[in-house]
Every structure is written in C-alpha cells, then in structure tokens.
Amino acid sequence: MARRCLIIANQHYQDPGFAELPGAAEDAVALSDVLAQTDIGGFEVTVVRDAGALAFRRSIESFFQHADREDLLWLHLSCHGMKNRDNRLFLVATDTERDFLASTGIDSTFISDQVESSRSRQVVVFLDCCYSGAYSRGLRTRSAADSVDVAEAFDGKGRIVITASNALQFSHESMTTSRAAAQPSIFTQAIVQGLATGDADLDLDGRISAGELYDYIYREVRTQLPNQTPTRSVSSAEGTILLAHNARVGASKLPAELVKTSLSPLGWQRIGVLHELENLLGSRREDIRRAAEDLLAQLAADPDRTVSAQARALWFGRGLGELPVPAAVESWADGGHPIGIDFGTTNSAVAVYVGDECRVLPNEFGNRTTPSVAALTADGDWLVGERAKNQAVTNAARTFSAIKLRLGSGWSTEVDGRRLTAEDIAGVILRHLVRDAERALQAGIHQVTLTVPAYFGLPERRALVESAEKAGLTVQRVLTEPNAAALAYGLAKGTDEQIVMVLDLGGGTFDVSLIELGFSPDRPDSPGNLVIASVLATSGDNHLGGEDWDTRIADWLMTRFETAHGIDLRADAAALRRLREAAERAKIELSAARQTAISVPYLAAGLSLDEQLSRGHFEHLTADLLTRIKIPIEAVLRDSGTALEDVDEVLLVGGASRMPAIGGLVTELTGTAPRRGLIPDGVALGASIQAAVLRGHARDTLLSDAVPWSLGIRIQDGTFAKLIERNTTIPTKRSELFTTVEDNQTSLQLHVFQGEEDDVSRNLQLATVTLTGIERARRGVPRIEVTFDIDANTTVHVTAKDLANGNVKWVVIDAEAARAVALFDPHAAVARLASGPPPKL
Structure with a gap:
C-alpha cells in the first residue's frame, strides 16, 4: 500500500x-x-x-x-x-x-x-x-x-x-x-x-x-x-x-489528558503533572507504576530547570534508584545537535546541522520562522511569537517587538512593578525558540551559535550573549548575519573562487559584507572541497531596516486620514499599531503587484481608512532610504580596495530585501541581478554550519571574521588612538606603549572607545581600566603597555601593564562593562610614548 x-x-x-x-x-x-x-x-x-x-x-x-x-x-x-x-x-x-x-x-x-x-x-x-x-x-x-x-x-x-x-x-x-x-x-x-x-x-x-x-x-x-x-x-x-x-506519544497506561499535559509548552502545567504522578507511583497496578516512572524520567530531563529539579527530587524521594538517562541526553553528551539561531528584529529562526545537510526547524505551528515578539499577560505569563503578535493591539503597553534593536543600550521598562531589560525580553524569546526546537528534535539544546548584524558593536553583541545565558544557553560563537549567509551560499556553490557581497536588509538593521570564498581540493581529513570564507570588509547602518519603509507608508496613511477626517492618530496607540500592520502588508504586496488597496475598518471614531498605493508612489516616499543603502556598499569597496566590477555575486539576505527597488539598485550598480535564494533561511542555516564546524561535525568550512569597528583609547588631547583598525581579521592581538602626562603621576585611566572619529567624544565609550601603583617619575618616563586581545566571538580583553614593576590591570568588555563606564579624570590621563628614549629627569 x-x-x-x-x-x-x-x-x-x-x-x-x-x-x-x-x-x-x-x-x-x-x-x-x-x-x-x-x-x-x-x-x-x-x-x-x-x-x-x-x-x-x-x-x-x-x-x-x-x-x-x-x-x-x-x-x-x-x-x-x-x-x-x-x-x-x-x-x-x-x-x-x-x-x-x-x-x-x-x-x-x-x-x-x-x-x-x-x-x-x-x-x-x-x-x-x-x-x-x-x-x-x-x-x-x-x-x-x-x-x-x-x-x-x-x-x-x-x-x-x-x-x-x-x-x-x-x-x-x-x-x-x-x-x-x-x-x-x-x-x-x-x-x-x-x-x-x-x-x-x-x-x-x-x-x-x-x-x-x-x-x-x-x-x-x-x-x-x-x-x-x-x-x-x-x-x-x-x-x-x-x-x-503521533511520533511523540505511544500507547500508555496513564490517563490521556495527563500524557498530553506533560507535553504542554507551559512549565507550570508540566509541574502539575508531577503532582499527579506522585499519586500514580503508589498505584496497586504495576503497569501503571511503570508508566508513571517512565513519564517521570522524561520530565527529569525537561529543558526547564525548575521542572527537571522537581522531577528529580520526586524520583529520588521515592527511592526509585538510579535515574535512567534518556536517549536524547545521551546523544547530547556525545556532541549533540549543532544548532544555529537567527535572532531577528522581526522574525527569528532555528536551524540544525544533520549529516551533511542543514534544515530549519518548525515552530509549534509548523512555521519556519517565529515573530520576534513577546507579551506579558495580566496574569504574569509570557506569550511569544504569533500568540503575542495577535494580541498586540489590545495589549500594546505590555507587548514588545523589535527588542533586538535595544540590546546593549541600557533600555528597560517597568510592568506591574517588575523591571524588564531588553536582555530579559530577548531571553524570553530565545527560550521559546529553543523550546520549539527541542520539541521538533526530541532532544535537549544547551549550546548554540547566534547571529548578529555585522555592524553590531561590542555592547550589542555581548548583550545578546547575556540574553542567551538568561535563557539557559551557552553561546559557542557569535557570527555575523552576512557571514552566516555566505557560509550557506559557499557550502552549496562548488569550487569557483569568488568575491561575494552580502546585503542584509532585515527588519531594523542593514549590513554589507564583502567576503572572499575560496575552495581547496580534497584533503584526507575533509571530504569534498574545503570552503574558506574570509571577510574583507564590513559596513552597515544599525538604524535602517524594513520597518523604516513601513513607517513611511504609515505616516502617509496618517496624513491622508487626517486630511480626510481632521483626526490626528499619532496619540492613539491601538490605531498606530493597526496602521503599521496595514503598512507592512502593503509593502509586502507591492513586492509582487504594481498597486495595492489598503483598508483599515473602523480605525477611529467609527471611520475607516481606504487608500490605493502604487509601487511608484511607494518608491517615491522611500527614495532617501534607498540612497542610504548605497553608503555602506561604497564603504566596503573603499575599505577593501575592491572595484565593483571585481564582485562576482551579490547575495540578498533579510526579508526587506525582497522589495523590487533593492534588487533594482543592485542591478543598476553591478549590471547583474542579485541572488535572493537565501531568503529567509540563509542566516539560520549558515549559523548551524558554523555550529557544526565548532563541534567537529563539519570539517569542510573555515570562516575568518573581521572586527566591524576600530577600537582604541582616549589620550590626553582628546583624540582617539586606534589599536585595532576596523576590518582587522579576528582573532587578533595588538600592543602599544603609552606613558604619563604629569610629573609624579601614580595612576592612569584607560578609556576604551569604539568608533572611527578622531575626536574621541564622537565615538562610543566601552570601558575604563584604572592602573595604580605607578612609580613616581617625570612625565613621559613610565612605560605602560596596553594590549587589546579579541577572540573569535569579538570579546575584547584590554590589559594595562606597568613594565617597571609588573603591575597589571585588565577588563573584559561585555554588556555590563559597556554600560558602566567611568568619567574621564584629567589627572589620571595617558599619552602616547614619544619615539626615542624617555626624557631625563
């Protein structure tokens, strides 16, 4: 049959x-x-x-x-x-x-x-x-x-x-x-x-x-x-x-509702199952006791630590002996599944590397992507994804979207006396994504590779890692989104060496990376061709994304409504959210049609909005946004010394790059049409490839990343002394000598900055290192070695060492360090060490 x-x-x-x-x-x-x-x-x-x-x-x-x-x-x-x-x-x-x-x-x-x-x-x-x-x-x-x-x-x-x-x-x-x-x-x-x-x-x-x-x-x-x-x-x-x-439930001696509830995505419901299992463990029927023990063993391996802790306590409390290790946990001990997560501004996805292939894991609704939206209900429960998005109009004040753009900024809000940071909310979303992935895999997930916009700075990157840690995850590697897309492209491409430009226009950020893909012949330890991806240059705009195009349409609709009815909708939160949803739909429809009808019934005061928007007028409303796309493209070509005609392929990544104007701009600049085949899965798939490389599952790919921003310190005249230039390949390490600016100065402060401006005040301060115990001497005599050490995750270690007595102070720049920088003390300043011998006393 x-x-x-x-x-x-x-x-x-x-x-x-x-x-x-x-x-x-x-x-x-x-x-x-x-x-x-x-x-x-x-x-x-x-x-x-x-x-x-x-x-x-x-x-x-x-x-x-x-x-x-x-x-x-x-x-x-x-x-x-x-x-x-x-x-x-x-x-x-x-x-x-x-x-x-x-x-x-x-x-x-x-x-x-x-x-x-x-x-x-x-x-x-x-x-x-x-x-x-x-x-x-x-x-x-x-x-x-x-x-x-x-x-x-x-x-x-x-x-x-x-x-x-x-x-x-x-x-x-x-x-x-x-x-x-x-x-x-x-x-x-x-x-x-x-x-x-x-x-x-x-x-x-x-x-x-x-x-x-x-x-x-x-x-x-x-x-x-x-x-x-x-x-x-x-x-x-x-x-x-x-x-x-039903791949998840076989025949059981337990009540059907109990088995079903044990699979609930809500932790408190699974804890409720534990209370019922406590009774069933005392049943006179051996088959029921055995079934209860089996289900209890499954809950002891639950990804929710609270559920697993209570299940384990019940197991050992009833004297059931050694806890059996489920097959999923054993497989994890052997290396587990290489998991990549594309945490997006608008939507997120999770991919796994299995065998020699990658695939995106479906969420609870069977979808390949999940809206990056979280909402706190009146009962204090979290809704994530579609459920959160569906109730956004009626619960606008407690619904959070585009939270990715607030990472590392120190943003927070208070709900019911509870302070929530951007990292807290991102952690909730990541936890939900992992739960769905675990259900699809029927295995636990503890280590992941995350992607970030290429132009994310150190605070944002470290904040995302912090969010993952709040979700109970260990981050193996932070990978930039264009690089992830290039890995997915390179793995399937073949053997031709190429220079590819990746344009990643997502919901809230825009990145451009110029990447050189090389392919080596077969090696004994690597079947097939070795894909070598080297980042030549990176640029972008962290304040440009598909939502900006939505905003232009929404603003136009508000103006049209106000002209027709004399009502200003800008103070109406519910109306604004409905307008933004209508604007997003119109943007998507105009990617395939020349004109679209926008209808929002009963928008305000019983009045409806009905408008027609053509693709031509839409592109007129957003012409300046398209111009901003060109700036990072020109920057990566300039920084890498690459001519536009030397670029072999242009890859479009991110949902917003579906707009015809984006493809038209690329065709206008390069003379050839871009590739869109990596939308929307390319970033998540590339992240899973990198995870597989780190786990030893894939040995046919090497990625050489680059730091997107210059890093250095402030010197006494207020200028920026760069130690690490942007687009430097990482991991990297660089040292330079500095000295004091005053006689008998016994301490100095290293103020670490990120940016490109010579005027340090126009850059972003990340951290401060204070070195004390410097021996008294005339200014310019002490020799202070400053070292910047950047690992593959773009984590920066800054060290200050007094070469005279060996005193060392250091700081690891993470999200917390970037938020808690000290004020500049002019009496503890630092200066570049002059060339030649130090001046005599």
Missing part, C-alpha cells in the same frame, strides 16, 4: 483580479515537510506550484487514475476559489480569467469525478480556498451524513473532503489578517501543527485519523477566526482513515 500526496499551491496569477497568495507557497513547504517524515506521515509527496489550468487538471487526473485500490491518497489544493452566478465553485489556476471561469477555471465537479472514479478506497481531499465549503455541501447531497466511525479499522470505499471555509472567509489570511503574508494559511497551519506536534491525536492512541484531524482543525481555526468555519463531508466511509502517527 502506497501513501501518496499531491499538493497544488498557486501563488501567482496572471489576471490582476486575483491577489497574490504568497502563503500558498509556504503551505506547500510546511505541509510537504511534515507529511514526508517517516515517523509521522510517510507520504510520497508531489508539489505542483503555480499550475496553469491544463497542468492543474492533468496533475489531478494522473494522481487519481494511477492509484491502486489499497493506496491512501491525500490531495491538498491551496489557491483562490470563486463561485459563478449558479453558485458553482471553480478553483483558480494561474492562467484563469476572472470573467471566463467556465472555460479557464477548474470546475469543482471535475475534482468530484476524479475522486469518485479512483480505485483507491482511501481518499482525503483538503481544500484551502474561499467558498470551498460550498463544494463539500454539494458532495454531501450525493452521499452519506457528515460523520465517520473512528472506532474500527478502515474497511470500505471512503471519501472524505475537509475544507477551509464555507464562504468568502479569506482562508489564506494570516493571523494578522494579511492576505499577502508569506506564511501558511490558518487552515494549513492547523494541519501542520496537529501532525507535527501530535496534538491532533485526540485520544492519544498514537495514531491520527481523518476524523481527529478535522476536529482539531475545526477547533484551532474557530479559535483564531470565529467567522471561518471548516467543513467536512464523508462519502461511503466505514471505519477510520488513518493519516499519520
């Missing part, structure tokens, strides 16, 4: 009457990933993207006509749906003409005929399109009632149709009501989540039936969009159609 799946996902449409559906493409990716997993679905998946009417029909006809009697067939259609005047549903192909549905669309009766004529006795059809419920009702009038027996093994000729919506309910809208958001629809999200997490196994028997999956989809969709109603119709079904296995 074969298990076969056909997914048709139509994103692009030739008729402008049909909006783009970027979510449809993501439907195919997310669904095919989970269905193909042998321990879940084990389906042979075929994906047809952007099918014209002829290809649409041929794919479906071939799929059903080549099936055998025992095959299980899963058909998933993700596209527009449209009804004609006779209320007949037509599925929309990429070349369907809105005014000629009968001749260019796919009549729903064609699907019905193919289903009915198939030899397979097990067919499940999922329709993710508007008006799809009308199709299921039409099929039901010719068949059995809306029910299916889920108690017995399948026996009979079964047809089940599950649909996203019974009306024009915008089945492809995301949870932020964005039709153009590049993420799966809520309907498909529910399918992926139910299968990936096992939550659709409602009776926890280890199997997921079509009936259980529908019940789960219905509950999840109605929870998020109450006006959208998934439907189901059943024809000639006897028994259960089993679609998938």
Whole structure:
C-alpha cells in the first residue's frame, strides 16, 4: 500500500483580479515537510506550484487514475476559489480569467469525478480556498451524513473532503489578517501543527485519523477566526482513515489528558503533572507504576530547570534508584545537535546541522520562522511569537517587538512593578525558540551559535550573549548575519573562487559584507572541497531596516486620514499599531503587484481608512532610504580596495530585501541581478554550519571574521588612538606603549572607545581600566603597555601593564562593562610614548 500526496499551491496569477497568495507557497513547504517524515506521515509527496489550468487538471487526473485500490491518497489544493452566478465553485489556476471561469477555471465537479472514479478506497481531499465549503455541501447531497466511525479499522470505499471555509472567509489570511503574508494559511497551519506536534491525536492512541484531524482543525481555526468555519463531508466511509502517527506519544497506561499535559509548552502545567504522578507511583497496578516512572524520567530531563529539579527530587524521594538517562541526553553528551539561531528584529529562526545537510526547524505551528515578539499577560505569563503578535493591539503597553534593536543600550521598562531589560525580553524569546526546537528534535539544546548584524558593536553583541545565558544557553560563537549567509551560499556553490557581497536588509538593521570564498581540493581529513570564507570588509547602518519603509507608508496613511477626517492618530496607540500592520502588508504586496488597496475598518471614531498605493508612489516616499543603502556598499569597496566590477555575486539576505527597488539598485550598480535564494533561511542555516564546524561535525568550512569597528583609547588631547583598525581579521592581538602626562603621576585611566572619529567624544565609550601603583617619575618616563586581545566571538580583553614593576590591570568588555563606564579624570590621563628614549629627569 502506497501513501501518496499531491499538493497544488498557486501563488501567482496572471489576471490582476486575483491577489497574490504568497502563503500558498509556504503551505506547500510546511505541509510537504511534515507529511514526508517517516515517523509521522510517510507520504510520497508531489508539489505542483503555480499550475496553469491544463497542468492543474492533468496533475489531478494522473494522481487519481494511477492509484491502486489499497493506496491512501491525500490531495491538498491551496489557491483562490470563486463561485459563478449558479453558485458553482471553480478553483483558480494561474492562467484563469476572472470573467471566463467556465472555460479557464477548474470546475469543482471535475475534482468530484476524479475522486469518485479512483480505485483507491482511501481518499482525503483538503481544500484551502474561499467558498470551498460550498463544494463539500454539494458532495454531501450525493452521499452519506457528515460523520465517520473512528472506532474500527478502515474497511470500505471512503471519501472524505475537509475544507477551509464555507464562504468568502479569506482562508489564506494570516493571523494578522494579511492576505499577502508569506506564511501558511490558518487552515494549513492547523494541519501542520496537529501532525507535527501530535496534538491532533485526540485520544492519544498514537495514531491520527481523518476524523481527529478535522476536529482539531475545526477547533484551532474557530479559535483564531470565529467567522471561518471548516467543513467536512464523508462519502461511503466505514471505519477510520488513518493519516499519520503521533511520533511523540505511544500507547500508555496513564490517563490521556495527563500524557498530553506533560507535553504542554507551559512549565507550570508540566509541574502539575508531577503532582499527579506522585499519586500514580503508589498505584496497586504495576503497569501503571511503570508508566508513571517512565513519564517521570522524561520530565527529569525537561529543558526547564525548575521542572527537571522537581522531577528529580520526586524520583529520588521515592527511592526509585538510579535515574535512567534518556536517549536524547545521551546523544547530547556525545556532541549533540549543532544548532544555529537567527535572532531577528522581526522574525527569528532555528536551524540544525544533520549529516551533511542543514534544515530549519518548525515552530509549534509548523512555521519556519517565529515573530520576534513577546507579551506579558495580566496574569504574569509570557506569550511569544504569533500568540503575542495577535494580541498586540489590545495589549500594546505590555507587548514588545523589535527588542533586538535595544540590546546593549541600557533600555528597560517597568510592568506591574517588575523591571524588564531588553536582555530579559530577548531571553524570553530565545527560550521559546529553543523550546520549539527541542520539541521538533526530541532532544535537549544547551549550546548554540547566534547571529548578529555585522555592524553590531561590542555592547550589542555581548548583550545578546547575556540574553542567551538568561535563557539557559551557552553561546559557542557569535557570527555575523552576512557571514552566516555566505557560509550557506559557499557550502552549496562548488569550487569557483569568488568575491561575494552580502546585503542584509532585515527588519531594523542593514549590513554589507564583502567576503572572499575560496575552495581547496580534497584533503584526507575533509571530504569534498574545503570552503574558506574570509571577510574583507564590513559596513552597515544599525538604524535602517524594513520597518523604516513601513513607517513611511504609515505616516502617509496618517496624513491622508487626517486630511480626510481632521483626526490626528499619532496619540492613539491601538490605531498606530493597526496602521503599521496595514503598512507592512502593503509593502509586502507591492513586492509582487504594481498597486495595492489598503483598508483599515473602523480605525477611529467609527471611520475607516481606504487608500490605493502604487509601487511608484511607494518608491517615491522611500527614495532617501534607498540612497542610504548605497553608503555602506561604497564603504566596503573603499575599505577593501575592491572595484565593483571585481564582485562576482551579490547575495540578498533579510526579508526587506525582497522589495523590487533593492534588487533594482543592485542591478543598476553591478549590471547583474542579485541572488535572493537565501531568503529567509540563509542566516539560520549558515549559523548551524558554523555550529557544526565548532563541534567537529563539519570539517569542510573555515570562516575568518573581521572586527566591524576600530577600537582604541582616549589620550590626553582628546583624540582617539586606534589599536585595532576596523576590518582587522579576528582573532587578533595588538600592543602599544603609552606613558604619563604629569610629573609624579601614580595612576592612569584607560578609556576604551569604539568608533572611527578622531575626536574621541564622537565615538562610543566601552570601558575604563584604572592602573595604580605607578612609580613616581617625570612625565613621559613610565612605560605602560596596553594590549587589546579579541577572540573569535569579538570579546575584547584590554590589559594595562606597568613594565617597571609588573603591575597589571585588565577588563573584559561585555554588556555590563559597556554600560558602566567611568568619567574621564584629567589627572589620571595617558599619552602616547614619544619615539626615542624617555626624557631625563
């Protein structure tokens, strides 16, 4: 018996009457990933993207006509749906003409005929399109009632149709009501989540039936969009159609609800399970006691330290002997999974290196990215990702986004008398990302490689490490985002030596890195070609990102609304957030369309906003932002001494770089189109490659990074003495001699700065080192050796040593040191040591 799946996902449409559906493409990716997993679905998946009417029909006809009697067939259609005047549903192909549905669309009766004529006795059809419920009702009038027996093994000729919506309910809208958001629809999200997490196994028997999956989809969709109603119709079904296995839960002697709660993402719920297990450990039935012990052992290895500590205390308190080590913990002891995290301003992703390949791990909803948003509820619980984003309008004061841009700045806020720093909130988000990744891997995660914008300074980098430590993680390496993307590109490129320029335009930052990729021939200890990535130069703008383009649209909308209605929305937090969401949707839509309609109902005082924005006007509103893109590009070429014509490839990274104007600028400058293939996964994948290198899993990649800012100290005339020039390859170490500026001076202060300006006051002060015990002498006589030592993580050790008596003082520049710098004391100043012998006393 074969298990076969056909997914048709139509994103692009030739008729402008049909909006783009970027979510449809993501439907195919997310669904095919989970269905193909042998321990879940084990389906042979075929994906047809952007099918014209002829290809649409041929794919479906071939799929059903080549099936055998025992095959299980899963058909998933993700596209527009449209009804004609006779209320007949037509599925929309990429070349369907809105005014000629009968001749260019796919009549729903064609699907019905193919289903009915198939030899397979097990067919499940999922329709993710508007008006799809009308199709299921039409099929039901010719068949059995809306029910299916889920108690017995399948026996009979079964047809089940599950649909996203019974009306024009915008089945492809995301949870932020964005039709153009590049993420799966809520309907498909529910399918992926139910299968990936096992939550659709409602009776926890280890199997997921079509009936259980529908019940789960219905509950999840109605929870998020109450006006959208998934439907189901059943024809000639006897028994259960089993679609998938629950990889996380097998048969258990414990209550189903208890086992399910032990898998909850909420720590306090898992602690509640421990209290129930304490009772079950005293059961008279040996099988129940054994099952309780097994579950307790799993919780003893829980990634939440509070849960694991209580579980271990219960285990040893009941005298159960030596605690067994789960397989996941044993594998971690042997090196574990190389994990890379792309902590983004807008979205974040986690990737793992397995074998010789990398893959992005799905979150709890089956998505490849998670919004970098956290919210504190009135009960004091944290919501992260989609859940936090969904309630942002009603809980604006307690919802935090773009927190990455506040790292290392000393920013903090107070909520319910509780002081929260940017590092605290980032730690909450990172902890959530790791929890989702652990569930996907079924293994613990303790060490990670993190990515940062290339132009992040030392305080920001160290602040991110601090955030990870708050999440219970150990950071192996901090890798810049363009370098990570270059690693992902270089691993798949081949053997040609190249100079690549990586433009990383994310939600809040813009970086440019010029990287030289080299490839050495086979080596005995490194199968394949050795990828050598050397950073030639780095530049960027930490205050330029996709949100700036959103802001321009939002400001334009506010002005238009004020002109039309005389109402200034700038003081209305809820209205501002809705406007920004509308602006982000418009920006995304204008990446594929020449014009977009922006509609925000009941924005203020019962008044709605309805505007049309063309791509040309959008680019006019943001022309100065595009000009700012050129400045770092020119800087890296100048710093590296590279001519533009010597750049072989330009790689675009970051979601905001999808905008056509960015690609147009690159083409204008270089004469060739840039590569966008690394969006949106390239950074996370590159981070996992670097993690694999550090773990010894991959020996075919070497990365030579560079420091993005010059580092040095202040001297007595207020100028900046650079010890480490920007774009110096790291790790590196540099020493220089300094001396006193006053007679009999017994101490001096080293004020460490980061920046490029000769006037030190225009640079960023990072730390202060005070050296005391200098022997009294005339100024210029003492010899003080100052050393800057930078490791591969861009952690800086600054040392001051009196060569006369060996006194040494040092500081490690981290986030705390950068926030707690001392004021300059002119009586403890330092000067460069003059050339030649020191002056005589």
